[in-house]
Amino acid sequence: MIRISNTMTRTKEEFVPLTPGEVRMYVCGVTVYDYSHIGHARSAIVFDVIRRYLTFKGYRVTFVKNYTDVDDRIIRRANEAGVSAREYAERFIAAEREDMASLGVLAPDIDPKATEHVAEMIELVERLVDDGHAYPVEGDVYFAISSFPPYGRLSGRNLDELLAGARVEVDERKRDPRDFALWKGAKPGEPYWDSPWGPGRPGWHIECSAMAMKYLGPSFDLHGGGEDLIFPHHECEIAQAEACTGKPFARYWAHNGMVNMGKEKMSKSLGNTLNINEMVTRHSPDALRLWMLGTHYRNMLEWSEERVVESARALERLTRLRHDAAAVRAGGAPASLPPAFAEFRPRFEKAMDDDFNTPQALGVLFDFGRGLAEARDRGGAPAAFVAGVDELVQLARVLGLFGRDAAPDGPPPEVQRLLAARGEARARRDFKRGDEIRDEIARLGWLVEDTPAGPRLTPKGR
RNA sequence: GGCGGCGUAGCCAAGUGGCUAAGGCGGAGGUCUGCAAAACCUCUACUCAGCGGUUCGAAUCCGCUCGCCGCCUCCA
Known part of the structure; x- marks a missing residue:
């Protein structure tokens, strides 16, 4: 309900x-x-x-x-x-x-x-x-509030x-100062439409x-x-x-x-x-949306560039999950949603059912994200992790987040070549050279991180 | 002046009668790492603008006070 x-x-x-x-x-x-x-x-x-x-x-x-x-x-x-x-x-x-x-x-x-x-x-x-x-008056038509x-x-x-309000405009032609215009007679130089009351245009309301x-x-x-x-x-x-x-x-x-x-x-x-x-040139649409939905829609929201940047940072944690899921997806057969992740959809809906409480719904999504990250780091069943991430993304999309597919563009050959060179340097325990190459890759817009499963490349700014 | 709303941790923000006051950002410590990054774990409000009241029990209901915003004119 x-x-x-x-x-x-x-x-x-x-x-x-x-x-x-x-x-x-x-x-x-x-x-x-x-x-x-x-x-x-x-x-x-x-x-x-x-x-x-x-x-x-x-x-x-x-x-x-x-x-x-x-x-x-x-x-x-x-x-x-x-x-x-x-x-x-x-x-x-x-x-x-x-x-x-x-x-x-x-x-x-x-x-x-x-x-x-x-x-x-x-x-x-x-x-x-x-x-x-x-009632029409000289080409205008007014609504009679009384x-x-x-x-x-x-x-x-x-x-x-x-009536007592000080700011009601006084127009002698109106029967009642509170009456408002339904139709406005055209003045010279204005666009107009023909009407039973002469040329004019509609009022706003x-x-x-x-x-x-x-x-x-x-x-x-x-x-x-x-x-x-x-x-x-x-x-x-x-x-x-x-x-x-x-x-x-x-x-x-x-x-x-x-x-x-x-x-x-x-x-x-x-x-x-x-x-x-x-x-939108300064912030991703998802960061802007996350920022906005972090406050209930009926409350006042104060603009703050910093808050949007914070939102972008928060988003990265979830985005990371998507990338990780995309990386292992190819591996195994798809799994159904594990019971451990079954609680989040009902919680999400409970929040949204209550006057579209997006701040609370987002709280559920971040709880979900934490659970998923934990499952990912524990290793175990990658298919279950992927199924969980799919569920998370489905829910996030109800809020209009993650509209675009995670499928990142693969790293360009140059970056892959550098990554391989870095691997060789590190294998020689030439960490100085390795770090230099990492910086070079960074200049090309890719972040290198070493995980237990090997180095991971992430495009910067995602 | 009239009507409506808001005041919760360092910041943002849910919660509107009763389990430990969500979540995010930030901060502190830890695990991992050659270093880093990321991630994960732990901690970070004995208290909800203030004062009274109702109640067995209130951040949550009522009254007052203080501060802030919107509408009453075009406005999303």
């Missing part, structure tokens, strides 16, 4: 999908006006892991993640750059896809763009207007507090309601995103969707914590971001 923290109820609840054996989930993607940063990476990795785990548990998962490709900032920056908004957005959509692939994040089943669903949004707005939930009493439930605020319902139906299982989207974005999504269909929108709401730079949230508006494309 999977339990999940539901932002809507603020409790951990048993996860029961609407259709047995099937999960439909929607996650809010990025607004594509700049490169994606570490904060976006966290959200992506968190929901990637949730998706992978649900799949691992046997659910048929449909995963939708959108692109917001029309927005004030896209338009402004595209104008500055002298290209169309569409062209500008496409550039960053391509970059985002590359970034996600480089992080080992699985592509969504569907990744709809807002601009390709304007018709659905117009239809949704029309229905809201017809039903008295929305027509939807549950507004504020997700974020835990009541309508009076919102409406796109997610429209696309989620188009691909997942009026009611679906899990809606995710960063916790900074709870209000107003997700609140508005609910209002639009439920006012329109009269059906409950998402059953469970999951929100990931922010990545902080120092004490402050990393965000594009604060200008303190670290882009993914730069980070």
Whole structure:
């Protein structure tokens, strides 16, 4: 049984999908006006892991993640750059896809763009207007908050507090200052679509309601995103969707914590971001992922290059096991998982079942790793060791780690030649020469270690 | 001001009523080695921000205090 923290109820609840054996989930993607940063990476990795785990548990998962490709900032920056908004957005959509692939994040089943669903949004707005939930004013359309009493439930605020809040913008044309835009009339120089209210473009919130319902139906299982989207974005999504269909929108709401730079949230508006494309040149995707998953997804995570380096170091112990297993795999017949290693999968699942507790799940993996290393050093049954490593890798892959095969490239002939020469020198007990050759091999990028079974070559930086 | 969250070892971080307070990094000692590296073993929080309270029993529940963060505006 999977339990999940539901932002809507603020409790951990048993996860029961609407259709047995099937999960439909929607996650809010990025607004594509700049490169994606570490904060976006966290959200992506968190929901990637949730998706992978649900799949691992046997659910048929449909995963939708959108692109917001029309927005004030896209338009402004595209104008500055002298290209169309569409062209500008496409550039960053391509970059985002590359970034996600480089992080080992699985592509969504569907990744709809807002601009390709304007018709659905117009239809949704029309229905809201017809039903008295929305009203047009001079080419704009606003959602009438007073027509939807549950507004504020997700974020835990009541309508009076919102009014009292100092930062509600005053717009005389709105009936109520808390009303929000569903449709924005086009200003000169802006891209637009024709609508019953004149040329314009959709508001931000409406796109997610429209696309989620188009691909997942009026009611679906899990809606995710960063916790900074709870209000107003997700609140508005609910209002639009439920006012329109009269059906409950998402059953469970999951929100990931922010990545902080120092004490402050990393965000594009604060200008303190670290882009993914730069980070993946400095750190392996697995190190970044291990670092992120070492903190529960709902907690704040402070950026620290040192922590990532530590994670890379921790990872090496497990990576070593993979290499060692690969080295002996060729030898014997495959074995089934020995009983000594049977405890780890249930422990792993127990951790993950409890609101996707990746820090605890990783603890299990490291315990497993210790057990395997011990078995390896004891000698004995290599096939059992290999079977154990296979199990470990399977579990790690549920977290998106070890996506690439261990099969290392063999050492180049030059390195092999040097290794043989070193062996001869050492046999003569000419350790000085041996050490020189070891340094030479190191310069070629390979680490030499002497084990009871002979020298072992490992490519550096793995 | 309103709403939500956090404060656990040198650092990071699980644990949210009762076995020895996970795991990672770092540190100390040991085994192995020509040396090294790696690996393995042992040790590294009598204590969970502070103070009260509830309870047979609390890091875990309640209250207060202190410190920090997020949202209330675009934001993953």
